[in-house]
Amino acid sequence: MSIAPSVIAHIAPVPPQAYAHPMPSGRWNEMAKGACTEDSARPAHVVAALGAPVTFARNSEIFGDDQAAENVYVVVSGVVRICKLMGDGRRQIEAFCLPGDAFGWETGERYRFSAEAVSECRLVRVKRSVLFARAGTDPELACALWALSFAELQRAQEHLLLLGRxxxxxxxxxxxxxxxxxxxxxxxxxxxxxxxxxxxxxxxxxxxxxxxxxxxxxxxxxxxxxxxxxxxxxxxxxxxxxxxxxxx
Amino acid sequence: MSIAPSVIAHIAPVPPQAYAHPMPSGRWNEMAKGACTEDSARPAHVVAALGAPVTFARNSEIFGDDQAAENVYVVVSGVVRICKLMGDGRRQIEAFCLPGDAFGWETGERYRFSAEAVSECRLVRVKRSVLFARAGTDPELACALWALSFAELQRAQEHLLLLGRxxxxxxxxxxxxxxxxxxxxxxxxxxxxxxxxxxxxxxxxxxxxxxxxxxxxxxxxxxxxxxxxxxxxxxxxxxxxxxxxxxx
DNA sequence: CGACAACTTGACCATTATCAAGCAAGGTGG
DNA sequence: CCACCTTGCTTGATAATGGTCAAGTTGTCG
The missing domain is CATH 1.10.10.10 (Winged helix-like DNA-binding domain superfamily/Winged helix DNA-binding domain)
Known part of the structure; x- marks a missing residue:
C-alpha cells in the first residue's frame, strides 16, 4: 500500500522520513499559529504515503463526472485538469493540478467533475475509505486533509475574482x-x-x-x-x- | 465560552444534545461511506459549540481584508457577504453565507477577503486557536472543520462554472x-x-x-x-x- | 412632504464571441 | 526525403452580449 520514497520524492524536497514520526496532536497546533504555510508540501506527503502510484497517458480520463468517488489523487509529476461540462458542451476547467496538489475530494458518493491528464502524469491514488478511516484516529492526517482541500478552496476563490471581474x-x-x-x-x-x-x-x-x-x-x-x-x-x-x- | 441552546437552535432543527456525546473516532467513518450529506447541519453545531454569540448591524464589517485572522464565524441568522476588492474598486462577492454556513477559514495569519453583514445578523465567533487546538485531539471536530470548509469549496466550484461559462x-x-x-x-x-x-x-x-x-x-x-x-x-x-x- | 437611496429603463458603445481563412509544426506514407 | 495530412494556433471581419452613461421612477424614512 505504501509507495516507494523515490516516487514521493518528486513532489517536493522534503525527505520521506520527515513524516515517519507523527506528532501527538498532528499539525493542528501549528495551524493555530498560522505556521503551516512554510511547510506546504507536507500534507501531500502525508496523504500520498497511504496510496499507490499510477500513471495516465496524455488526455486520458482519470475519473469522470458522476462516477463513484472512490479515490483521492496526489499529483507526483505532470499536469491534471479538473473539468465541469454543461449540457451543450460548454466547458469550465476549475483547476490545473500540479505536483503536490491533491484532487478528487468529495463528501458525497459521486464525483462532481471529471479529471483528465493534460500531459503524461504520475499520480498517487489513495482510497477514500482508507483515508477517512485513518483520519478518525490520526490527527496529523486529518490536518493534512484539511490543509489540502483548503488549498483548493483558496485557489478557487482567487479564480472567482479572475472570472467575475x-x-x-x-x-x-x-x-x-x-x-x-x-x-x-x-x-x-x-x-x-x-x-x-x-x-x-x-x-x-x-x-x-x-x-x-x-x-x-x-x-x-x-x-x-x-x-x-x-x-x-x-x-x-x-x-x-x-x-x-x-x-x- | 459555550453558547446558549436557544441561539444554536436557529441554525437547524438538530437539538443541542445531539452532539453532547462525541463518538470515538468522530464522523470520519460516515464520511468514508459518503453518509455525511444527510446530516449537513451538524458540523456547524460542533464548531458553534466552541464559540460565543455576536451580532452585526446591516452593512457593518465583520472583518477586513488583510486583518489578523483570529476567528472563524458560523452564521446563526441573517446573511453575510464575503468580498474581494481590486485596487480600482472592482468587487467580487465570493459567497453569501446563510445560517449554518461558516466563514473566515485561513491557513495563514491574515484574512484574504473581507466579510460584511448584508442584513442584521447573529453569528457565533470561534477563536481559531481554540478550534485548531481542540481539533488535534477531537476527531469529530476535525471532521466538522473539514466538512464546513469543503462545503465552501463545493459552492466555489459551482460558482466558477457560472462565472466562466x-x-x-x-x-x-x-x-x-x-x-x-x-x-x-x-x-x-x-x-x-x-x-x-x-x-x-x-x-x-x-x-x-x-x-x-x-x-x-x-x-x-x-x-x-x-x-x-x-x-x-x-x-x-x-x-x-x-x-x-x-x-x- | 421632501430628500435620498435603490432600482429601472433607454440609448449607445466596447469587449469579447463567432465565423471563416490561413499558417506552422509534426507525423506518415510513398 | 518530400508531398500530404492532421492538429493546433493565429489572424481577420463581423456580430452580439453585456457594459457605460444618463435620465427617470419607486420606495423609504425622517
Missing part, C-alpha cells in the same frame, strides 16, 4: 504569473521561462474566454514586450511588473 | 434557484417565495455582472412569466422548469 488581458496575465509561481524557472537575467503543458483551448476554458481571445491576447502581450513566445508552448516573462499590474 | 440569464436563474434551495419557502401551488436580503449591486458583484444587467434580466424573466417581482426584494419563482433549463 478581470479583463481578458488581466486573466491571461494572472494565469501566467500563477503558473510561474507554481512551476516556472527564473534565469540570471530575471526572465522567467514557462513550459505550457496545456493547449490554448484548455487555457481558454480555464480563463472563461475563447481560444481566439487567448491567442490574440498572447500576441498582444508579445507585441508590448511583456512576454516572448519562442514557440506556442513556451513563454518567457520579460516584464513581470507589467504582468503584475495586470494581476492587480 | 454562463450567460446573464443563466447566472440570474442559477442564483435564484440556489437561494431557493437554501432559504426559500414553497407554498401549496408550487410557487417558491424568496426574500432577497441583498441589493442589486450585491447580486451583480456576486454574478460577475453590472447592476443594470441584473435589473434588466429580472425584468425580462418577469415578462416571460418565469418569476414575479411583487417588490424589488421579493421574488416568486413561478416556472421552475424554465429556471432549471437556464441552470443547465
Amino acid at each position: 478581470k479583463t481578458a488581458q488581466e486573466r491571461v496575465g494572472s494565469f501566467l504569473l500563477d503558473l510561474a509561481r507554481r512551476s516556472g524557472t527564473t534565469n540570471a537575467s530575471h526572465v522567467t521561462e514557462l513550459q505550457l503543458a496545456m493547449s490554448r483551448q484548455d487555457m481558454a476554458d480555464f480563463l472563461g474566454l475563447t481560444i481566439e481571445t487567448v491567442s490574440r491576447t498572447l500576441t498582444y502581450l508579445e507585441e508590448q514586450g511583456t512576454i516572448s513566445l519562442p514557440s506556442s508552448r513556451r513563454v518567457l516573462l520579460r516584464d513581470r511588473s507589467a504582468l503584475r499590474r495586470l494581476d492587480s | 454562463k450567460t446573464a440569464q443563466e447566472r440570474v436563474g442559477s442564483f435564484l434557484l440556489d437561494l431557493a434551495r437554501r432559504s426559500g419557502t414553497t407554498n401549496a401551488s408550487h410557487v417558491t417565495e424568496l426574500q432577497l436580503a441583498m441589493s442589486r449591486q450585491d447580486m451583480a458583484d456576486f454574478l460577475g455582472l453590472t447592476i443594470e444587467t441584473v435589473s434588466r434580466t429580472l425584468t425580462y424573466l418577469e415578462e416571460q412569466g418565469t418569476i414575479s417581482l411583487p417588490s424589488s426584494r421579493r421574488v416568486l419563482l413561478r416556472d421552475r422548469s424554465a429556471l432549471r433549463r437556464l441552470d443547465s
Whole structure:
C-alpha cells in the first residue's frame, strides 16, 4: 500500500522520513499559529504515503463526472485538469493540478467533475475509505486533509475574482504569473521561462474566454514586450511588473 | 465560552444534545461511506459549540481584508457577504453565507477577503486557536472543520462554472434557484417565495455582472412569466422548469 | 412632504464571441 | 526525403452580449 520514497520524492524536497514520526496532536497546533504555510508540501506527503502510484497517458480520463468517488489523487509529476461540462458542451476547467496538489475530494458518493491528464502524469491514488478511516484516529492526517482541500478552496476563490471581474488581458496575465509561481524557472537575467503543458483551448476554458481571445491576447502581450513566445508552448516573462499590474 | 441552546437552535432543527456525546473516532467513518450529506447541519453545531454569540448591524464589517485572522464565524441568522476588492474598486462577492454556513477559514495569519453583514445578523465567533487546538485531539471536530470548509469549496466550484461559462440569464436563474434551495419557502401551488436580503449591486458583484444587467434580466424573466417581482426584494419563482433549463 | 437611496429603463458603445481563412509544426506514407 | 495530412494556433471581419452613461421612477424614512 505504501509507495516507494523515490516516487514521493518528486513532489517536493522534503525527505520521506520527515513524516515517519507523527506528532501527538498532528499539525493542528501549528495551524493555530498560522505556521503551516512554510511547510506546504507536507500534507501531500502525508496523504500520498497511504496510496499507490499510477500513471495516465496524455488526455486520458482519470475519473469522470458522476462516477463513484472512490479515490483521492496526489499529483507526483505532470499536469491534471479538473473539468465541469454543461449540457451543450460548454466547458469550465476549475483547476490545473500540479505536483503536490491533491484532487478528487468529495463528501458525497459521486464525483462532481471529471479529471483528465493534460500531459503524461504520475499520480498517487489513495482510497477514500482508507483515508477517512485513518483520519478518525490520526490527527496529523486529518490536518493534512484539511490543509489540502483548503488549498483548493483558496485557489478557487482567487479564480472567482479572475472570472467575475478581470479583463481578458488581466486573466491571461494572472494565469501566467500563477503558473510561474507554481512551476516556472527564473534565469540570471530575471526572465522567467514557462513550459505550457496545456493547449490554448484548455487555457481558454480555464480563463472563461475563447481560444481566439487567448491567442490574440498572447500576441498582444508579445507585441508590448511583456512576454516572448519562442514557440506556442513556451513563454518567457520579460516584464513581470507589467504582468503584475495586470494581476492587480 | 459555550453558547446558549436557544441561539444554536436557529441554525437547524438538530437539538443541542445531539452532539453532547462525541463518538470515538468522530464522523470520519460516515464520511468514508459518503453518509455525511444527510446530516449537513451538524458540523456547524460542533464548531458553534466552541464559540460565543455576536451580532452585526446591516452593512457593518465583520472583518477586513488583510486583518489578523483570529476567528472563524458560523452564521446563526441573517446573511453575510464575503468580498474581494481590486485596487480600482472592482468587487467580487465570493459567497453569501446563510445560517449554518461558516466563514473566515485561513491557513495563514491574515484574512484574504473581507466579510460584511448584508442584513442584521447573529453569528457565533470561534477563536481559531481554540478550534485548531481542540481539533488535534477531537476527531469529530476535525471532521466538522473539514466538512464546513469543503462545503465552501463545493459552492466555489459551482460558482466558477457560472462565472466562466454562463450567460446573464443563466447566472440570474442559477442564483435564484440556489437561494431557493437554501432559504426559500414553497407554498401549496408550487410557487417558491424568496426574500432577497441583498441589493442589486450585491447580486451583480456576486454574478460577475453590472447592476443594470441584473435589473434588466429580472425584468425580462418577469415578462416571460418565469418569476414575479411583487417588490424589488421579493421574488416568486413561478416556472421552475424554465429556471432549471437556464441552470443547465 | 421632501430628500435620498435603490432600482429601472433607454440609448449607445466596447469587449469579447463567432465565423471563416490561413499558417506552422509534426507525423506518415510513398 | 518530400508531398500530404492532421492538429493546433493565429489572424481577420463581423456580430452580439453585456457594459457605460444618463435620465427617470419607486420606495423609504425622517
